[in-house]
Amino acid sequence: MGAVDYGNITLIPQGTAYGLLIGLAVLFCAVILIAVKLQKVYLEEDSGKSEMFMVANRTVGTGLTASAVFSSWMWINETVNSALNCYRFGLSAPMWYGSALCFQIALMAVMGVLSKIRVPYAHTSLEIVRMRYGHIGHIAFICLNLIQNIFGCSSMILTGSQLIHGISGMHFAAATILVPLGVVVLYTAVGGLKATFLTDFFHTAIALVLILWFTFGVLVHEQIGGLYGLYDKVMALEDRVSGNYAGSLLTIKSKGGIMFGLDLAFGNLALVVMDTAFWQKSFATEVKATVPGYNLAALCIFGVPWALGTVIGLSCRVIHTLPVFPTYPNPFTQDQVLTGFVMPYTIKALLGSGGVVGFFLLMFMALTSTVSSSMIAVSSILSFDVYKTYINPKANDKRVVSISHLAVCFHGVFIAGFSLALNYGGANMNWINYFVPMLTCPGIMPLIFTLTWSRQTRLAAVVAPLLGMGSGIAVWLGATYSMYGVLNMDTTQEQAPAIYGAITALFSPALYSVLISFYKPYVFDWRNFLRIELADEQPISPPSSSPNETESEQETSESDKKQPTASTTPTTDLDNVSSPFDAETLRHLHRWYRIAWITFISILLLTWVLWPLPLYRNWIFNKPFFAGWVTVAIIWQFVAFAGVVVFPLYDGRHAITKGFRGLRGSIQSALRK
Known part of the structure; x- marks a missing residue:
């Protein structure tokens, strides 16, 4: 089975698509190569060192952190899928x-x-696992993390290639190969993590400008008629949605909507916690930047699916039977909907070919950002957690970076081939979204316990994810067969079985871990994590787990009162290890830790309980409430632009000024010669 035939509907010429894909790749390669050169010469940031390549020397500020996290989480699936499911x-x-x-x-x-x-000197989440559980646990979580990165990255490429194929006629195999093997491999291999931070900022800025254009352009089009026009036209539709109150599109009481939200909440959690890229970004931040940077991104990201998805999805419902729609006079098929054509077809109908070019640019921004982030994560796993740990423990800094470069290129080739296999297997965006959680969610709770629960044993950390994965798949397939009587591509992407499977895969490992940990219990001493050193220091071996170990918080030890550098001498004497932070810095970190918990609980309660549940009742939005709803959503987009585009420029003004002055001085010196 190959890619779906969309009836020879093309929104832009194939040559334009090739030109955009290759031209944008060359442009961003040039931008990143210049950025790498400037940061090395004028900011003394050398991506040829592993600390810089993998964790950006741990110097990234709040603004750039927020922009990078926002960009990494603004998947093409997010923009396309929000419109698709609103439809x-x-x-x-x-x-x-x-x-x-x-x-x-x-x-x-x-x-x-x-x-x-x-773990102040950690480079990857897997390094933390190795220090606590040794090689067996390390290898188990390497597999879990690679599964997450491979399926997460391939789902992006799968979605992008099918969209490119559908809107331009470019063969999906060509699109699948060009995306990872073009700009992403080159600028990631050369620039490292800091390079992805910088390009993430440019991606975010361009993407948000395009999103604002799409939102306003569609909303004010004469076929839509603004907020009130959109409301009147949706209310006049004869379309009825099964499971919605009164079949209305303008109600929060939607069985399909809330089930989609639950599946996304549980299933997509692995895309953050099990993705080493998000851990690396947190390792790369300054001490004071982690919590505000991530939480700023968390608040800003809300505006993208809310405003864009609402306007595009409802507008598509209004026009999908009109002559202006690309499929007219043929119907807009279920296959086309589930593959993600709600957004590009609506943009073509209302904004023309220029809008489609803009959509293509948005796809490029989202794809290169998320795929490059995945490549840095995988390269760090292969170079640091595999090569330096098991193949060449004595590898120097230069050798590790070289292996990282090779790993990026290898991952680019591999992920292109894997995405092609999914394409030829007939997978679409919807099926991938429902299938992947069964494989990626089982490691979440054991990984969280690794940092938060000192009594989780090595056996529990290794076995619990495997049992959880088996349980999740069994529940998913069993529920599918029980409800629909057959297992195939269509039934296995139904909502209810996928939710049951995702919830089982997420939470059952926590139960398994607790039960298994009762067998030969022990208490892990957190000070062991302080034995992890900088990448260019002499490697150390993980500690042996002893039932007699006792828990000890490093902030209560006398060593916290000073600020040493990383030791280059391996030691098993925990009394001789100390945090690199002084007592004052540790107090600030613990204060940020409390703030992070308060913010997390507040966001969870606000966005899942206090705000939506009172609206989950037998009520259809009236016109003023609908207008206010969409207006606030659009305002949120502007807030996002200020938070992750404008603020990073202000936050990084000193580095920008320093780089500009250095460049200006070099130009002036050259002109005087």
């Missing part, structure tokens, strides 16, 4: 989409600042 279930779906994205990033703020407290 299917009504305006509740984009709201639930935003709610799920917010709390997931807020949770990562909690884990990020806790990792700074307990």
Whole structure:
């Protein structure tokens, strides 16, 4: 089975698509190469060193952190899927989409600042696992993390290639190969993590400008007629949605909408917690930047699916039977909807070919940002957690960076081939979204316990995810067969079985871990994490787990009263290890840790309980309430632009000024010669 035939509908010429894809790749390669050169010469930031390549020397500020996290979480699936599910279930779906994205990033703020407290020199989440559980646990979580990155990255490429194929006629195999093997491989291999931070900022700025254009352009089009016009036209539709109150698209009481939100909340959590890229971004931040950077991104991300998805999804419902729609006079098929053509077809109908070019640019921004982030994560796993740990423990800094470059290129080739296999297998965006959680969610709770619960044993950490994965798949397939009587591509992407499977895969490992940990219990001493050193220091071996170990918070030890550098001498004497932070810095970190928990709980309660549940009743939005709803959503987009585009420029003004002055001085010196 190959890619779906969309009836030879093309929105832009194939040559234009090739030109855009290759031209944008060359442009961003040039931009990143210049940025790498400037930061090396004028800011003394050398991506040829592993600390810089993997964790950006741990110097990234709040603004750039927020922009990078926002960009990494603004997947092409997010923009396309929010419109798709608004079309299917009504305006509740984009709201639930935003709610799920917010709390997931807020949770990562909690884990990020806790990792700074307990594992200040970590480079990857897997390094933390190795220090606690040794090689067996390390290898198990390497597999879990690679599964997450491979399926997460391939789902982006799958979605992008099918959209490119559908809107331009470019063969999906060509699109699948060009995306990861073009700009992403080159600028990631050369620039490292700081390079992705810088390009994430440019991606975010361009993407938000395009999103604002799409939102306003569609809303004010004569076929839509503004806020009131859109409301009147949706109310006049004869379309009825099964499971919605009165079948209306303008109600929060939607069975399909809330089930979509629950599946997204539970299933997509692995895309943050199990993605080493999000951990690396937190390791790369300054001490004071982790919590505000991640939480700023968490708040800003809400506006993307909420406003864009609502306007595009409802507008598509209004025009999908009109002559202006690309499929007219043929119907807009279920396959086309589930593959993600709600957004590009609506943009073509209302904004013309220029809008489609803008959509293509948005796809490029989202794809290169998320895929490059995945490549840095995988390269760090292969170079640091595999090569330096098991193949060449004595590898120097230069060698590790070289392996990282090779790993990026290898991952680009591999992920292109894997995405092609999914394409030829007939997978679409919807099926991937429902399938992946069964494989990626089982490691979440054991990984969180690794940093938060000192009594989780090595056996529990290794076995619990495997049992959880088996349980999730069994529940998913069993529920599907029980409800629909057959297992195939269509039935296995139904909502209810996927939710049951995702919830089982997420939470059952916590139960398994607690039960297994009762067998030969022990208490882990958190000070062992302080034995992890900088990448260019002499490697050390993980500690042996002893039932006699006792828990000890490093902030209560006498060593916290000083600020040493990393030791280059391996030691097993925990009394001789100390945090690199002084007592004052540790107090600030613990204060940020409390703030992170308060923010996470507040966001969770606000976006899942206090705001939406009172609206989950037998009520259809009236015109003023609908107008206010969409207006606030659009305002949120502007707030996002200020938070992750304008603020990073202000926050990084000193580095920008320093780089500009250095460049100006070099130009003036050259002109005088």
